[in-house]
Amino acid sequence: MAWRAPAGAPDGDPRNGGRGMTTEIQAPTTIPGGSFVTGPVGPDGIFTPEQLTAEHRSIRDAVGAFVEREVEPRLERVEAKDWAAHRELLERMGGDGFLGVDVPETYGGAGLDRVTSVVVNAAMAAAGGFAVTYAAHTGIGTLPLVFFGTDEQKRRYLPGLAAGTTVGAYALTEPSAGSDAMAIRTKATRQADGSWRLDGSKQFITNAGFADLFTIYAKVDGEHFSAFLVERSTPGLVVGPEEDKLGLHGSSPCPVTLEGAVVPADNLLGEAGKGHRVAFNVLNVGRFKLAAACLGGMRPAIGIATRYAAERSAFGRRIIDFPLIGAKLAGMAARTYAVESAVYRIAGLLEARLAAAEDATSPDAMRAALEEYAIECSLAKVLASEELGAIVDELVQIHGGYGYIEAYPAARFYRDARIHRIWEGTNEINRLLVPGTLLKRAMTGRLDVLGPASRAQDALLGGDLPSFEGRLASERAAVASLRTVTLLLAGAAAQRYGTSLEDEQELLAGLADLAIELFTTERVVERALAAVASGAGGDGGPHADLASLIVAERVAAAEARAKQLAGRVAEGDDARTLVAGIRRLLRTDPIDQVAISRRIAAAVSERAGYPLS
Known part of the structure; x- marks a missing residue:
């Protein structure tokens, strides 16, 4: 409808x-x-x-x-x-x-x-x-x-x-195959009449307790990864008991067992042996949608925290008037602004890609767009789920002991947020996907990473640092330098480890963290500049303050991460030179983060929640 x-x-x-x-x-x-x-x-x-x-x-x-x-x-x-x-x-x-x-x-x-x-x-x-x-x-x-x-x-x-x-429900995960989706053991056997017999077990299937239609993955002849549409009424499909979960108590993940479940021939979804195309495209969009859902939980959390802090008193003052509580609220707002900027940017990229397609409504166009921005979908999932985790942690802390009591919403927010770092591919898997996909595209010539990485190497040896004028000039320069550092370390990692880089998971995860910080800081600066240009709040109002705080904190975190990675991609004098270059590139002018944080906190208090509409 x-x-x-x-x-x-x-x-x-x-x-x-x-x-x-x-x-x-x-x-x-x-x-x-x-x-x-x-x-x-x-x-x-x-x-x-x-x-x-x-x-x-x-x-x-x-x-x-x-x-x-x-x-x-x-x-x-x-x-x-x-x-x-x-x-x-x-x-x-x-x-x-x-x-x-x-x-x-x-x-x-x-x-x-x-x-x-x-x-x-x-x-x-x-x-x-x-x-x-x-x-x-x-x-x-x-x-x-x-x-x-x-x-x-x-x-x-x-x-x-x-x-x-x-x-609807989606049955991919198995007791022995979670993040490693291709390791599923459920079998599909072709019958003489063309139908398919499915045998195997699925685990943690959301909506299974009351779903009517399952998308179930199995291997044809135990080898060819495929997807099937299976109705609940199918003989041999057995839904197990509800799981007793840490959070999301009002959701229904159940095991599903297939014991000789016979599926009509025309319920094969896509092509036999091409089920990975179904799974991975759906995971891409699932990661993006999960990021949007995490974003949706942030504003309510800020509102609940702000209202509680305004009502609760200690030492004769409302706790919202204590600077440390204000700093927490400002940090929650900054995390939300960062995720919001990233998620809507990706939505815009997807929509622009679809608008360029011959038929924007075709599934082929949407699949192509999702595949094109798979990197962005993965990093958005990591960013949003981890920032939501930090926000609900502060929500509980602001409530003090009452945050631990089920009668208050903070407890449910805290419990329910934890799963987001696990499903739709764990954050560890998604961290590996970000640099892994980038390097694959570089090696196939689809994306020129090596050229910019080579130029980043030249920047290490000297030359002028990025320079901008106008509002948020230092933040723009910091983002440009962070891009140089990210390219520099990615190039050094590829040069040192070559094809064995995939075994350097700690290094890949670190490169993913730099990519996430780069994507996030650039998005918030772009958004704040757009607000400045539109005259919002005179000079950008909360937008400019939020961008300044986010860039200051995230570039500092990126510098620490980059120095850590330098010791893995270089040794001796080369490592010292690399660290010196990172320090030079990411050196920023000090700003009064306390004053900025207090202005943001005041805006949060005034609106009794997130400071932007």
Whole structure:
């Protein structure tokens, strides 16, 4: 079902359905994935939350109202594993069109843009365990079919998935195969009549307790990785008991056993032996959607922390008036700003890539866009999940002892956030993917990394440091120097270890950290400069302060990480020269971070939450 427009909605209201609402991205459409490492894109290549249209904001508000009106009154049932409540909510969301954002109109969805997908996923984060039900259903439970299904398969299943009358689940993980997805042992055997017999076990399958349709991965003849659409009613498919979990109590991960489950021939999803294409593309979009969901949990956490700090008193003062509490709130706001800037930038990249395609609505176009920006999707997942973890930790700390009490929301936020660093590929796996994919693209000539790395080597030996004028000039220079350091160390690592670099996991993870810091700091500076140019708050207001604080903290962290890596890519005098070069490149003028933090904290206090709309 397409978006249901309210009475009197204008013709352009996105809830009237269709991809008629697209995001205007004033950007080059050929920005290669990973190219942020090799050079700046420039101010025309960005998309920020400030560019959200009235339609985007309308949808965000509608989803927020749905959570408040429909989910919150059922939250006790949701958290108590009342799956009937989950199904009720899914059907209500389907009726309002919220489940079909990524489903083409042809098959009962709305077919809206990537930015809308971010907006909806972020707005759903306040829905407790039901947010996981929603995310698993609309993401990994539906998108394999959207991207790889035949027309007949889509017509059979997508309308029900978009309406919420059919619930989707995704079964890849096994007891002995988690991050190593290609090591699954579930077997698919072709029968004489062309059907498939599936045998094996799956673990931690979200929505399994009440799902109707499973995307299940198995190896044909124990060798060829493939995907199948399996209905719950299939004889031989057995759903095990609910897992007793640390967090996300209101979600349903169960083991699934396949004991001679026979699947019709036409329920093979994609091609036999090509299931990895299904899995990896869906994981890319899953990582991006997870980053958006993590982002969605940050603003509510700041609001809860701020309101509690304003109400709680100690030593005759509200605790929000203590500078150390203010510093915590400012840090939470800065982390949110960083993730927000990164996630919306990636949404803009994806949308620009789709806009350049012959048919922006085709699954092929979306698969190509996701593959192009796989690096960005991985780093966004790492960044967002770890920043959310830090934010909810501060949420508990600000509450003091009450943060440890289940009657207060801080405890649930803390428990529920931990899983995000594990699923959709652990953060360790995603850290390895970032430099690994970059280097593969460099070796195949798809992305010129070696040329810029060579120029970075020249910069090590001397020459002028990057210099800019105007607002945030020192921050822009720091970002440019961080790019040089990242290239310098990546080039040195490749030169020293060659093809054995893949065994240097600690080094690869360190390079990923530098890439994440580079991507993040550049995004916040771009966004703040756009705010300055628009006249927001005179000289950029909270934007400029947030960018300055983020760059100061993250460049300092990057310098420490870079020095650590230098000892692994060089020895003796070469290592000392490298460290001296890193110090020279990342040397920044001191700024009054305390004053900046206090201004941000005051803005948080004034708005009783995140300081930007």
